[in-house]
Amino acid sequence: MTESVRVPIFSGNKDEWDIWNFRFQAFCEACDMGDILKKQTSSDTKPEHQRRVRSWLALAMQSAVCINIVKSVPSTSKTCATDAWRKLCEHLENSSAARKVQLMGQLQSTQQSQESAIEYLTRLEGIAADLKSIGVDIPGKTLA
Numbered sequence: 717m718t719e720s721v722r723v724p725i726f727s728g729n730k731d732e733w734d735i736w737n738f739r740f741q742a743f744c745e746a747c748d749m750g751d752i753l754k755k756q757t758s759s760d761t762k763p764e765h766q767r768r769v770r771s772w773l774a775l776a777m778q779s780a781v782c783i784n785i786v787k788s789v790p791s792t793s794k795t796c797a798t799d800a801w802r803k804l805c806e807h808l809e810n811s812s813a814a815r816k817v818q819l820m821g822q823l824q825s826t827q828q829s830q831e832s833a834i835e836y837l838t839r840l841e842g843i844a845a846d847l848k849s850i851g852v853d854i855p856g857k858t859l860a
Contacts, residue, residue, distance in 0.1 A: 727778045727779060728777065766794065769797035771791075773797065781846075784842055786803075
């Protein structure tokens, strides 16, 4: 008889990150997909495994910020789950002064390139959300 295992849910609260991180890695290990989270370059993993783990990440997220982080990595990328996991880790594990300076620099130097206005604004909002999550409030007119 096979046992049903559910994707662990993450609220987006940084205080819960360590426990949820451990549980999600254990979940992926139980489904024989733990290696996807551990590899720097997962070019040797099957694309369908990458998409499956990225889907689990999306289903686990309850926070709009975390959902947007996962969503920012296209499911068509060959390393979509690995990249989404790396971005989540960077977002939830970095609240140092150096991270604040890095994000403020990104916000101030961000220019619209070959992307649509919606993609550009989404990128700006992502940086602003990252700053807010580490305690830096950005007034709305700064983004305009």
